[in-house]
Amino acid sequence: MTNTPTSTTAINADATQIATSEVMIELAGVDKFFGDFQALNNINMRVGKQEVVVVIGPSGSGKSTVIRCINRLEEHDAGRIIVDGIELTDDVRNIAEIRRETGMVFQSFNLFPHLTVLDNITLAPRQVRKLPKAEAEANAMQLLERVKIPQQARKFPGQLSGGQQQRVAIARALAMRPKVVLFDEPTSALDPEMVKEVLDTIVDLASDGMTMIVVTHEMGFAREVADRVVFMADGQIVEVGPPEHFFTNPQEARTQLFLSQIL
Amino acid sequence: MSGAERTLPPEMMTGEIAEALASRPARRPARSPQEWAKQNLFNSVMNTIITIVVGPIALYLLYRFSRFVLVTGQWNAVRSNLELFMVSQYPRGERWRLVSQLILAAGAIGMAVGLNGRRARIVADQTGQPLPSRSWRMYLGSYWSIILFVGVLLGFSRTAGPFLLVGACLAAGVVGYALTRGLPAALIPYGWTVTGLVAVASFQILSGTGGWAWFFTTLALIPALSTLARSLPAAVRLPIAGAGIAVGVATLALRWGPVGWVAGLVAVYIVVTVLSGDRIDAARTSLFMVGGGAAYLVSDAIGHEGVDWTRWGGLHLTIVVAATATILALPLGILLALGRRSKLPAIKLMSVLYIEFFRGVPLISLLLASAFFFTFFLDPGSDTQLSTMTRATVAITLFSAAYVAEVVRGGLAAVSKGQVEAGQALGLSPAKLNRLIVLPQALRAVIPAMVGQFISLLKDTSLLGIIAINEFLGVRGLVHGQNEFRGVAIAEVLVFVAFGYWALTYTMSRESQRLERRLGIGDR
Numbered sequence: 001m002t003n004t005p006t007s008t009t010a011i012n013a014d015a016t017q018i019a020t021s022e023v024m025i026e027l028a029g030v031d032k033f034f035g036d037f038q039a040l041n042n043i044n045m046r047v048g049k050q051e052v053v054v055v056i057g058p059s060g061s062g063k064s065t066v067i068r069c070i071n072r073l074e075e076h077d078a079g080r081i082i083v084d085g086i087e088l089t090d091d092v093r094n095i096a097e098i099r100r101e102t103g104m105v106f107q108s109f110n111l112f113p114h115l116t117v118l119d120n121i122t123l124a125p126r127q128v129r130k131l132p133k134a135e136a137e138a139n140a141m142q143l144l145e146r147v148k149i150p151q152q153a154r155k156f157p158g159q160l161s162g163g164q165q166q167r168v169a170i171a172r173a174l175a176m177r178p179k180v181v182l183f184d185e186p187t188s189a190l191d192p193e194m195v196k197e198v199l200d201t202i203v204d205l206a207s208d209g210m211t212m213i214v215v216t217h218e219m220g221f222a223r224e225v226a227d228r229v230v231f232m233a234d235g236q237i238v239e240v241g242p243p244e245h246f247f248t249n250p251q252e253a254r255t256q257l258f259l260s261q262i263l
Numbered sequence: 264m265s266g267a268e269r270t271l272p273p274e275m276m277t278g279e280i281a282e283a284l285a286s287r288p289a290r291r292p293a294r295s296p297q298e299w300a301k302q303n304l305f306n307s308v309m310n311t312i313i314t315i316v317v318g319p320i321a322l323y324l325l326y327r328f329s330r331f332v333l334v335t336g337q338w339n340a341v342r343s344n345l346e347l348f349m350v351s352q353y354p355r356g357e358r359w360r361l362v363s364q365l366i367l368a369a370g371a372i373g374m375a376v377g378l379n380g381r382r383a384r385i386v387a388d389q390t391g392q393p394l395p396s397r398s399w400r401m402y403l404g405s406y407w408s409i410i411l412f413v414g415v416l417l418g419f420s421r422t423a424g425p426f427l428l429v430g431a432c433l434a435a436g437v438v439g440y441a442l443t444r445g446l447p448a449a450l451i452p453y454g455w456t457v458t459g460l461v462a463v464a465s466f467q468i469l470s471g472t473g474g475w476a477w478f479f480t481t482l483a484l485i486p487a488l489s490t491l492a493r494s495l496p497a498a499v500r501l502p503i504a505g506a507g508i509a510v511g512v513a514t515l516a517l518r519w520g521p522v523g524w525v526a527g528l529v530a531v532y533i534v535v536t537v538l539s540g541d542r543i544d545a546a547r548t549s550l551f552m553v554g555g556g557a558a559y560l561v562s563d564a565i566g567h568e569g570v571d572w573t574r575w576g577g578l579h580l581t582i583v584v585a586a587t588a589t590i591l592a593l594p595l596g597i598l599l600a601l602g603r604r605s606k607l608p609a610i611k612l613m614s615v616l617y618i619e620f621f622r623g624v625p626l627i628s629l630l631l632a633s634a635f636f637f638t639f640f641l642d643p644g645s646d647t648q649l650s651t652m653t654r655a656t657v658a659i660t661l662f663s664a665a666y667v668a669e670v671v672r673g674g675l676a677a678v679s680k681g682q683v684e685a686g687q688a689l690g691l692s693p694a695k696l697n698r699l700i701v702l703p704q705a706l707r708a709v710i711p712a713m714v715g716q717f718i719s720l721l722k723d724t725s726l727l728g729i730i731a732i733n734e735f736l737g738v739r740g741l742v743h744g745q746n747e748f749r750g751v752a753i754a755e756v757l758v759f760v761a762f763g764y765w766a767l768t769y770t771m772s773r774e775s776q777r778l779e780r781r782l783g784i785g786d787r
Contacts (some may be wrong), residue, residue, distance in 0.1 A: 103688070110681040110682060
């Protein structure tokens with residue numbers, strides 16, 4: 001936290017907000033470079049248990065990179081990332097442990113096209129958690145009920161609509177019983193008429209008390225579901241606040257500009 | 264589609280009808296030959312000119328070829344040497360081995376077809392996707408080349424024996440199919456193991472139970488043992504793993520051969536998996552070891568003598584060598600392709616060196632090396648003298664594996680980064696990620712190229728002739744060595760041999776297309 005030219009407000013806001021509950025995810029001074037390009041610049045963020053944090057910002061601002069660093073799809077170059085008390089280091093066991101605790105939903109679904117919906121969901125519980133097949137399938141069916149597509153269990157992903165595929169991807173992420181779910185623009189690749197069914201699923205999940213970080217462009221959804229909104233630009237956190245303050249009374253000029261363009 | 268749509272007035276194209284039409288393959292109205300010729304041969308000035316110029320030439324060539332095949336050809340050279348072409352100088356008193364091999368192999372193929380169909384029907388029931396309808400026309404379309412070849416062989420034969428053999432093979436195939444097509448789903452893995460054992464038995468009747476019999480038997484046991492390991496109660500998995508280590512150590516102590524060497528490696532692997540807590544994997548590996556040990560002891564105890572490979576020949580030898588090299592080159596090539604993408608520099612370097620070396624040298628030079636100075640490097644003067652055939656098969660395997668590796672590499676590159684990330688995000692280990700996510704998709708993507716590689720391999724076996732092995736093409740030398748056929752019927756013999764290779768490779772190519780279509784179901 002020594003070289004923080006612009007994001008001091010963010011840190012302060014952050015520090016005041018989080019005193020409420022236990023910390024699930026903590027990022028401290030995280031930097032990330034792609035070659036010479038600095039994708040993340042001194043990111044400080046804490047996410048409490050059962051908290052829903054929505055990350056918004058213009059494209060290229062580093063939103064996705066932040067959550068991809070949390071489960072080591074990208075390696076951060078400086079700073080600390082701690083998930084549920086486990087620090088993310090080069091230690092393979094720590095990485096594996098954090099990935100077990102963290103579910104992820106991708107923009108492009110990334111379902112496994114050669115496996116049925118049921119096999120997509122049971123793969124990790126059986127292979128990583130070593131659940132017996134029957135138990136894993138019973139859990140998977142429950143999850144499919146929860147995302148409201150149990151009748152699609154035996155189909156292949158290619159036979160489903162985009163919205164159904166993304167709901168399967170959510171069920172797949174939940175099947176590992178994660179403590180945190182990371183959403184990377186879950187509705188950006190969907191046709192407009194399918195956005196709602198996926199957002200509804202995420203809202204349900206939030207009301208069940210799941211800890212989540214959601215990167216999204218859906219402002220209405222952000223306002224509805226977020227406990228806190230994080231605004232990022234140029235690899236830095238510009239502003240953090242509860243949605244009612246954030247959308248009605250943004251403090252930073254950069255945030256005001258972004259909201260005026262998008263709303 | 265357009266033809267079918269035109270039959271309905273537009274106002275009748277309600278949703279239901281349109282749907283019914285869409286779900287039905289479009290059928291074109293029948294056209295008269297004149298119409299067909301007009302649409303395809305004379306539909307533009309350029310095409311008319313091409314038809315007028317090329318048509319007569321094609322017809323003339325067809326006439327000359329038919330005349331050669333049906334009238335002027337001296338097919339006696341083939342007819343009286345049919346046995347040579349099929350099995351070369353395989354000892355007459357041992358022919359029963361070939362007969363039983365063919366019949367068992369046909370049975371195994373029938374069982375494999377039955378099991379595969381059973382699996383397809385189960386998947387279709389579960390997913391609610393209708394099975395693609397199949398008709399005799401489709402089978403004929405896939406297999407007409409091989410049926411034609413067998414027909415020609417039967418036409419050349421002068422005794423009833425070959426007809427009886429073909430009949431027996433068909434019967435064995437039908438029996439195998441009937442036995443497996445209704446198998447309960449839970450027994451399918453065991454069905455595959457029995458099928459594999461029949462195939463191994465068919466081969467071992469010929470070559471005896473020494474050598475690699477234990478290895479192929481273990482391969483055949485994999486489906487059953489794998490399923491067994493998963494269904495074991497958790498409490499006995501660890502003792503089983505212990506037993507596997509014991510067998511490994513015992514085999515090591517009994518005989519320090521290839522078996523002991525592999526056993527040692529696997530024992531280490533089991534210790535690691537037991538320690539890392541993956542007990543299903545540990546139990547599975549142990550069962551393979553116990554199975555491998557048992558297979559080794561059984562094949563040793565049976566002590567069945569085979570016919571030495573040096574006396575094999577003809578089309579039979581071609582198929583055996585090509586099949587063996589194919590089965591061995593595939594896993595080796597996959598390992599090399601994965602090795603080439605490995606993050607460990609040593610493994611990557613070795614894979615790259617291997618691939619670039621074997622792709623850089625001609626197969627002929629490898630075959631000559633394998634025949635004349637390979638053993639210098641291995642074990643000069645030791646008791647394990649590998650036969651020329653074994654060494655040649657190894658050479659072809661090593662050579663093909665390098666090409667397979669490059670084909671697989673293309674497939675690996677085609678699997679999107681998102682698939683890997685999804686697997687990582689779920690916490691899959693790199694090995695499981697490769698085995699369960701990346702490889703199935705990569706291999707599916709390269710089926711045509713892979714089969715092309717194996718077609719090359721089959722044809723490459725014709726080079727075995729230069730190291731004095733009488734494979735299918737090499738029999739030519741024996742035929743023209745006979746007084747009766749010295750310097751005559753050269754074209755006839757070559758055309759016959761070429762026809763044989765073509766019949767086999769064309770079938771492979773059609774099978775690859777079928778496989779590609781069938782596996783494409785999940786990708787849409």
